[in-house]
Amino acid sequence: MRFAYVLPTLVALGACAALDTRQSESTNSCHKINCMDDDQALVVANNFASLVSAYTQADAEAVLSPTFSDYSDSVIALIDSGCPSGPVPLGVATFSSRAQFEQGQGGQPNITFNIQNVWHNCDTVTLRWKGPQPNPGPGAPSPQAPVTGIIVLETQFQGFNCPQPFLINTVYSEFNSAAWLYDLNVFMPNCSSSGPPPGSGTTSGNNTNS
Numbered sequence: 001m002r003f004a005y006v007l008p009t010l011v012a013l014g015a016c017a018a019l020d021t022r023q024s025e026s027t028n029s030c031h032k033i034n035c036m037d038d039d040q041a042l043v044v045a046n047n048f049a050s051l052v053s054a055y056t057q058a059d060a061e062a063v064l065s066p067t068f069s070d071y072s073d074s075v076i077a078l079i080d081s082g083c084p085s086g087p088v089p090l091g092v093a094t095f096s097s098r099a100q101f102e103q104g105q106g107g108q109p110n111i112t113f114n115i116q117n118v119w120h121n122c123d124t125v126t127l128r129w130k131g132p133q134p135n136p137g138p139g140a141p142s143p144q145a146p147v148t149g150i151i152v153l154e155t156q157f158q159g160f161n162c163p164q165p166f167l168i169n170t171v172y173s174e175f176n177s178a179a180w181l182y183d184l185n186v187f188m189p190n191c192s193s194s195g196p197p198p199g200s201g202t203t204s205g206n207n208t209n210s
């Protein structure tokens with residue numbers, strides 16, 4: 001990866017995958033050929049973070065795979081303003097192609113996206129993030145409710161000599177969409193009325209667990 005940037009013409013020719021001889025088997029069973037290390041996992045996590053905090057289409061093209069898709073009922077809840085009737089049904093792919101993601105994310109304001117934790121295995125990166133001010137626009141409630149989320153990023157190995165050895169191929173992302181809808185002035189809670197106790201399973205307060 002360190003010397004990948006001197007090989008742009010080979011990358012352009014699609015030849016980078018053929019140069020994969022740098023990493024080899026080690027005693028750690030996870031660290032086999034094609035297995036990402038901690039630094040590479042951080043690159044993947046930061047790549048996604050930059051698409052939320054400083055989106056450019058060039059970055060999206062550079063770090064997302066051509067077969068990209070994104071699943072997030074939390075994002076769909078925002079798109080639908082919390083309405084179960086749509087327009088986008090819950091449970092489907094939020095963005096089923098890189099072009100759709102670019103159109104959707106490219107139309108969003110950049111937000112602060114602070115990575116709290118990163119975990120990874122050979123080809124998947126999991127991160128926990130926090131956004132202290134999800135709605136940077138005017139007219140948002142102040143102070144805003146921070147939004148916390150967890151994202152699983154499945155990657156596609158390109159080759160250790162490629163500019164991006166691991167492209168993000170599938171995103172599974174969920175976060176506190178209730179807080180975000182509050183920040184967007186869509187959900188206006190009655191803060192003098194308390195919600196159901198934990199575990200009640202209903203808004204009536206009836207405890208269905210006992």
Ligand SMILES: *[C@@H]1O[C@H](CO)[C@@H](O)[C@H](O)[C@H]1NC(C)=O
Binds near residue numbers: 053054056108
């Ligand atoms: C988001 O940040 C990028 C990089 O700084 C910038 O090019 C882009 O215009 C910003 N997008 C919006 C909607 O402000």
Ligand SMILES: *[C@@H]1O[C@H](CO)[C@@H](O)[C@H](O)[C@H]1NC(C)=O
Binds near residue numbers: 190191192193194
């Ligand atoms: C908020 O909830 C309280 C307690 O249930 C209730 O008395 C009050 O009328 C509610 N206010 C609004 C605006 O709905």
Ligand SMILES: *[C@@H]1O[C@H](CO)[C@@H](O)[C@H](O)[C@H]1NC(C)=O
Binds near residue numbers: 204206
């Ligand atoms: C709560 O549970 C009681 C006892 O089972 C039942 O009679 C009542 O109708 C329930 N209330 C609601 C709002 O579901």
